[in-house]
Structure formats: structure tokens, C-alpha cells
Amino acid sequence: MSKKPAKPAKSKSSGSKAKPQMSANVAAILGLAGPAKKGAKNNTVATANGSPKIKQEWMKYYNILLELRERLRNQMAGLAKESAEQLAGYSLHMADSGTDNFDRDFALSLLSSDQDAVYEIEEALKRIERQTFGVCELTGKSIPKARLDAIPWTRFTVEAQMQLEKDGALRSRRLGSLGTVDSAGGIEIEDDSDDDKPVKESKD
Numbered sequence: 773m774s775k776k777p778a779k780p781a782k783s784k785s786s787g788s789k790a791k792p793q794m795s796a797n798v799a800a801i802l803g804l805a806g807p808a809k810k811g812a813k814n815n816t817v818a819t820a821n822g823s824p825k826i827k828q829e830w831m832k833y834y835n836i837l838l839e840l841r842e843r844l845r846n847q848m849a850g851l852a853k854e855s856a857e858q859l860a861g862y863s864l865h866m867a868d869s870g871t872d873n874f875d876r877d878f879a880l881s882l883l884s885s886d887q888d889a890v891y892e893i894e895e896a897l898k899r900i901e902r903q904t905f906g907v908c909e910l911t912g913k914s915i916p917k918a919r920l921d922a923i924p925w926t927r928f929t930v931e932a933q934m935q936l937e938k939d940g941a942l943r944s945r946r947l948g949s950l951g952t953v954d955s956a957g958g959i960e961i962e963d964d965s966d967d968d969k970p971v972k973e974s975k976d
Contacts, residue, residue: 830900833924837900840924841893848886896925908932 826834899905906915910932919926928936 826900827903827905830905833905833920834897834900836924837893837897841890841897844886844890844893848890851882851886892925895927910936 896905899907906917906920907913908915908929909927911929913929913932915926915929919930926933
């Protein structure tokens with residue numbers, strides 16, 4: 773097979789000017805401050821891979837959540853590696869065995885809470901992509917930006933969260949050094965009231 777030589781580009785007529793091609797900078801791609809064009813009303817920004825489009829007002833939270841997710845994934849990889857190394861050096865002595873078991877269980881519980889946190893962060897990222905971020909899942913009201921600044925993965929307004937906690941339907945999961953994650957679930961809380969305990973009779 774012989775290759776055909778490339779055709780020379782057709783020259784444009786001298787009467788029309790070619791439009792200069794501009795390259796996008798990182799700030800424009802990430803939705804950071806940049807010069808605004810006249811009449812532009814597009815308030816969404818495409819992510820690095822081109823989809824999905826994110827509202828510019830939520831881009832800050834999107835980047836924060838991506839950073840948190842990456843940090844937690846790195847932390848989880850370190851905990852999993854540490855746990856595997858501890859298992860390899862498992863001691864046969866009973867005293868050492870108890871300490872080893874405690875250390876391994878502690879590392880695994882941290883790993884589990886980190887997995888919960890990654891799940892909540894990924895759900896928040898999906899809400900941003902679906903453009904439902906910042907809306908309380910219980911009441912449908914807007915979540916104040918101050919709350920989103922403090923807990924960017926939150927699903928509820930403060931009032932809705934307090935109501936869920938009061939009703940016993942909300943449980944809080946630890947995020948280690950990152951704080952807590954809120955999730956709604958049908959969890960029943962056992963009542964440890966004094967009704968079940970026998971009452972001591974006092975001698976008068």
C-alpha cells in the first residue's frame with residue numbers, strides 16, 4: 773500500500789480573517805476566577821474529563837470534596853497496608869496476641885469509618901453533578917453556605933438534622949480527623965431508661 777501525500781491546506785480568501793484559537797487555562801477549566809465575557813450566562817463548568825457540568829457556585833465544594841476523598845483513600849491504603857504487615861508479624865505469645873488483635877481491630881475500625889466517609893463524599897459529589905447539592909434531603913430547603921463550608925458532604929439543614937436526631941433516625945459516623953458524617957437510616961435506639969431496673973426500697 774502506498775500512502776497518498778497530504779493535501780495542502782486551502783488558503784482562505786484575503787477578505788475574511790481567521791479567528792485566533794485560544795487555549796483554556798487551568799483556572800478557567802476549574803471554574804476559578806477569570807475574565808467574564810459580555811453577555812455570557814453560562815453558570816456551569818465542565819470538569820477535567822469534559823463531563824459532567826458543575827455549577828460555578830458549587831465548584832469550590834466539588835474541589836474540596838475531591839481533595840478529601842483523595843486524602844481518605846491514601847489514608848485507607850496506608851491503614852490496609854499497616855494491617856496486612858501486622859498480620860504477617862503475628863505473635864504466638866498470648867500477651868502479644870491480645871495486643872496484636874487490638875491493634876488490628878483498631879486499624880480495621882478506622883478503615884471502616886474511612887470507607888463510610890468516602891461513600892458520603894462520593895454521594896455529595898454525585899449531588900453536585902446532578903445539581904441537587906445544597907438542598908436538604910428531608911425538607912427540600914436550601915442548606916446555608918456556612919453549613920456547607922463547615923460540612924461540605926452534609927445532606928440536611930441543621931433543623932432537619934436535629935429533628936432526625938431527636939427521632940432517633942440519624943446516626944453519626946466518625947471521619948477521624950475530618951469530623952463526622954451524617955446519614956439517615958432506620959436505626960432503632962435501645963432505651964436504657966430506669967423503668968427496667970428494680971427500685972431499691974429505702975429503710976425509713
